[in-house]
Amino acid sequence: MADEDRSPEDEFQELLRQLLGGGGGELDAEQLSRLSGMNIDPAMMQTMMQHLQGAFAGGADGAISWDLAKRQALHIANQDGLGVTAGQRTDLDQAFALATLWLSEATTIAELASAPQSMTRGGWVEATLPFWQELAEPVATSISDALTAALSEQAPDDMQGLVEGAGRLMRTVGGSLFASQLGQVVGDLSKEVVSGGDVGIPIMPDGVAAILPQNFADFGRDLEIPDDQLALYAAVRELAHARLFRHARWLRLHVISQVTEFARGVHVDTDALEELASRFDPSEPEELRRALESGALLPARSDAQNAALTRLENLLATIEGWVDVVTENAASRLPTADRIAEAVRRRRAVGGPAERALASLVGLELRPRRMREAAAMWRAVTDAVGVGARDSLWDYPDLMPTADDIDDPASLIARLEARVRGDEPVTDEMDDALAQLLADESAPGGDTGPGAGEGEAGEGDSGDGGGDDSGGAAPHDNRPV
Structure with missing residues (x-):
């Protein structure tokens, strides 16, 4: 068939074969110009095809390009x-130094091992992107797989082999679209956050505290509060957040596991994606971008996701409630502390445009909806048993207050008060079940006689300090009751 007799669709298929067949070289501009009959901008198509060809030539393996x-x-x-600037760095260093002294009176949790930082927006992106990648990867994979499936279903029969052979490349392209959108959101978010703990989840590396001076000025612009007081409050709150995650090393993994548990349940609405693909005009790529931004490709949350989100919200509220109370006590010398605290709470409750875009992109709203109730619980605990007993609740995962404790802290306070008095612990269902299990295991064969018991005790005394300090029961035996 002569070139002039070929339809634009034939031209496009030939270009795809050239691209996916590994032909290499420059794409034919004359061929691309003829695609105008398909209402496609040749210049845009040239750029897109060169990008795809580069991905294929590089041996695309289906992995998502997070570098993008x-x-x-x-x-x-x-x-x-x-x-x-040098002046900003000096001012924040002084604020961090005084905040460290104030925190030593408000919490028993130790100081950080590394000095806090004055961080640029770009530095924040570098430090936090590994977390955003971990959060977004399940959604990106789902979008890539759904895109591949949708293209395969709509391709003509004579191109099925070609589409199947290009599966890895298509997954790469779909993932790259999502990665680019994630980069846009994280970049915008870097212009909103004031500190490392501003989002409420452990996005910073372990033990790192930081404030972004570029955004700090915007935060206090409408508050009419002296900059030195704003800096002190922000430094106290950031250090409290970083100290908590460094002390309770299990907490970071606990939060991330609950976030990823939710994210793994996120899947693309294939009907919405197919509907978009059926009317998608490559000359108008903004439609796909808007669909990603709006969350239109994500279906309604499942019951399992709603349950996971509730658990995560309770966890975040428990963390931020503690940070609120410790910050309130440490910054009590600041005459404007209450006004700043209320501004922070409102800011966390509403979120900024980039944070809302992130919620649309991955389907997860990082809102500690019960933060006020959690803060009230921590205040009641502090008033009842003091700072040391309160902070000991972060020593082990099973000591941390539950959602029921947020609703009614009376039972938690009673257990803590009994522990402070040295009273005999009051057993609960877990204690009773464990005791019954141990009794059942020791009953057969007369193993529980005096001789056997003394022999076991002797072995424990010569070993690692006895059975009470070994195995999974140790944290449970040490919880406040």
């Missing part, structure tokens, strides 16, 4: 070209 997200985020974060 990083480049996009850094491009946005560094647009203003501003860094941290």
Whole structure:
């Protein structure tokens, strides 16, 4: 068939075969120009095809290009070209130093091992992107797989083999679309956050505390509060958050596991994706971007996801409630502390545009909806048993207050008070079940006689300090009751 007799669809299929067949080389501009009959901008198609060809030539293996997200985020974060001035760094260093002294009176949790930082927006992106990647990867994979399936279903029969052979590349392209959008959101978020713990989840590396001076000025612009007081309050709150996660090393994994548990349940609405693909005009890529941003490709949450989200919200509220109370006590010398605290709570409750975009992108709203109730619980615990007993609740995972404790802290306080008095622990269902299990195991064969018991005790005394300190029961035996 002569070139002039070929339809635009034939031209497009030939280009796909050239691309996916590994032909290499430059794409034919004349062929691309003829695609205008399909209402496709040739210049846009040239750029897109070269990008796809480069991905294929590089041996695309189906993996998502998170480097694309990083480049996009850094491009946005560094647009203003501003860094941290020497004056800003000095002011924040002084604020962190005084905040450290104040916190030593408000909590028994130890100081950080590394000095807190004055961080640029780009530095924040570099430090936090590994977490965002972990959060978004399940959704990105789902979008990539759904895109591959939708394209396969709509491709003509004579191109099925071609589409199947390009499966890895299509997954790469779908993942790259999502990664680019994630980079946009994280880059925008870098212009909103004030500190490392501002989002409420452990996005910073373990033990790292940081404030972003570029965003700090925007935070206090409408509050009419002296900058030094704002800096002190922000430093106290950031250090309290970082100290907590460094002390309770299990807590970071606990939060991340609950976040990823929710994210793994996120799947793309294939009907919505197929409907979009059926009317998608490649010359108008904004439609796909809007669909990703709006969350239109994510279906309604399942019951399991709603349950996971409730658990996560309770956990975040428990963490931020503690940070609120410790910050309140440590910053009590600041005459404007109450006003700043209320501004922080409102800001966390509403969230900024980038945070809302993140919620649409991955389907997860990071809102500690019960933060006020959790803070009231921590105040009641502090008043009843003091700072030391309160902070000991972070020593082990099974000591941490539950959602029921947030609703009614009276039972938690009673257990803590009994522990402080040295009273005999009051057993609960778990204690009773464990005691019954141990009794059942020791009953057969007369193993529970005096001789056997003395022999076991002797072995424990010569070993690691006795059975009470070994095995999984140790944390449970030490909880406040």
